[in-house]
Amino acid sequence: MSNSERTPERTPEEETAQQTVKGVIAREKGAEVELADIVIPAPGPNDVVVKVQATGVCHTDLAYRDGDIEDAFPFLLGHETAGIVETVGEDVTHVEPGDFVVLNWRAVCGECRACRKGDTKNCFNTHNASKSMTLEDGTVLTAALGIGSFAEKTLVHEKQCTQVNPDEDPAAAGLLGCGIMAGLGAAVNTADVQRGETVAVFGLGGVGLAAVAGAALAGATKVIAVDVDKRKCDAATERFGATYAICSKDLSEDEVIEKVRELTGGYGPDVTIDAVGIQPTWRQAFYSRDLAGRMVMVGVPNQTDHVDIPAIDLYARGGSIKPAWYGDCLPERDFPTYVDLHLDGRFPLGEFVSERIGLGDVEEAFTKMKQGDVLRSVVEI
Numbered sequence: 457m458s459n460s461e462r463t464p465e466r467t468p469e470e471e472t473a474q475q476t477v478k479g480v481i482a483r484e485k486g487a488e489v490e491l492a493d494i495v496i497p498a499p500g501p502n503d504v505v506v507k508v509q510a511t512g513v514c515h516t517d518l519a520y521r522d523g524d525i526e527d528a529f530p531f532l533l534g535h536e537t538a539g540i541v542e543t544v545g546e547d548v549t550h551v552e553p554g555d556f557v558v559l560n561w562r563a564v565c566g567e568c569r570a571c572r573k574g575d576t577k578n579c580f581n582t583h584n585a586s587k588s589m590t591l592e593d594g595t596v597l598t599a600a601l602g603i604g605s606f607a608e609k610t611l612v613h614e615k616q617c618t619q620v621n622p623d624e625d626p627a628a629a630g631l632l633g634c635g636i637m638a639g640l641g642a643a644v645n646t647a648d649v650q651r652g653e654t655v656a657v658f659g660l661g662g663v664g665l666a667a668v669a670g671a672a673l674a675g676a677t678k679v680i681a682v683d684v685d686k687r688k689c690d691a692a693t694e695r696f697g698a699t700y701a702i703c704s705k706d707l708s709e710d711e712v713i714e715k716v717r718e719l720t721g722g723y724g725p726d727v728t729i730d731a732v733g734i735q736p737t738w739r740q741a742f743y744s745r746d747l748a749g750r751m752v753m754v755g756v757p758n759q760t761d762h763v764d765i766p767a768i769d770l771y772a773r774g775g776s777i778k779p780a781w782y783g784d785c786l787p788e789r790d791f792p793t794y795v796d797l798h799l800d801g802r803f804p805l806g807e808f809v810s811e812r813i814g815l816g817d818v819e820e821a822f823t824k825m826k827q828g829d830v831l832r833s834v835v836e837i
């Protein structure tokens with residue numbers, strides 16, 4: 457490349473260190489995703505280039521491409537990722553080349569007002585790479601959840617990399633990077649399910665089934681799984697530790713609530729988890745729980761939805777309603793733990809991998825996701 461062709465803000469050293477790889481972008485709202493050449497700049501002092509091995513297809517990627525999250529097109533999609541650290545910036549100490557890592561979108565800063573009071577899971581200033589990945593013409597790409605890893609390589613902050621046991625299958629490990637951790641953590645961290653408690657989970661996609669498995673792992677004696685899709689109900693009881701499943705397809709909202717209560721001595725579960733994010737499941741989770749029960753919202757509502765319940769029901773029923781962002785996880789504490797539990801046969805992480813696909817198959821994977829045919833399609837590179 458001649459000097460005249462260089463992007464002016466890049467030094468000659470950076471030019472030699474930058475790389476061009478293939479990645480999946482969403483160019484405009486609702487348009488099909490496309491495979492493009494992506495420029496990965498040389499890492500800044502605390503940045504890391506990761507060679508991607510596997511990335512799960514998450515609902516949030518589809519939400520980005522549909523413009524439901526923000527309008528900063530074009531996006532570089534993908535964020536549920538495991539890979540190998542390739543090159544590191546000059547000040548990086550957290551990882552080194554060759555490390556097997558799961559990427560996270562909660563690289564806590566340690567200095568914001570939440571971190572200072574020890575509430576690091578609510579960090580308001582999480583770290584991302586200091587530089588942007590671009591298209592070849594210099595157009596800046598917005599990386600999904602600050603990661604952007606439906607790509608052969610990606611650029612992240614060193615603290616977005618969490619080392620886990622390299623014996624793990626990258627396709628399984630990467631799923632901890634978002635949806636599976638979100639559901640699992642909703643049960644284990646946010647609801648803080650205790651041994652002997654009863655739990656109901658509404659919606660059994662990857663997130664809901666992870667909540668089911670998390671509740672079982674935490675020692676819940678009854679785990680009730682609810683979905684409109686019979687296939688998901690069967691998966692919940694056969695592979696993820698649910699003790700009962702309710703297929704709610706032909707049931708009214710009140711009938712679902714009644715059935716959940718019947719299965720828990722007429723009172724309702726101690727904990728209910730909405731893993732869909734729509735009015736009917738929100739109401740089912742709210743009204744089916746026991747008095748003073750805890751309800752967790754992990755399903756993401758759309759931008760315009762409202763919840764209309766009598767204020768007296770909020771007050772008189774007691775208990776709590778808690779949103780769960782990323783399962784209230786701390787990646788450095790939680791990712792290695794659940795990888796080890798999986799490798800020891802105590803957590804069904806590998807069961808979430810429904811199919812392994814290539815970088816060119818992401819659009820098709822969105823269709824399968826919408827039809828409920830998969831828990832997770834995982835792009836392998």
Ligand SMILES: NC(=O)c1ccc[n+]([C@@H]2O[C@H](COP(=O)([O-])OP(=O)(O)OC[C@H]3O[C@@H](n4cnc5c(N)ncnc54)[C@H](O)[C@@H]3O)[C@@H](O)[C@H]2O)c1
Nearest residue numbers: 635638659660661662663683684733754755756780781782
């Ligand atoms: N809070 C977080 O940090 C976080 C992270 C990742 C995903 N999410 C959200 O979690 C939700 C679930 O994600 P997913 O990947 O499991 O999605 P998914 O589409 O795979 O699963 C949704 C499930 O809900 C079921 N469902 C739909 N309508 C229902 C109803 N009326 N009653 C019962 N079940 C119903 C579907 O059959 C499906 O099995 C989404 O809203 C997603 O955005 C939240």
Ligand SMILES: [Zn+2]
Nearest residue numbers: 565568571579
């Ligand atoms: Zn912070």
Ligand SMILES: [Zn+2]
Nearest residue numbers: 514516634635
């Ligand atoms: Zn996700």
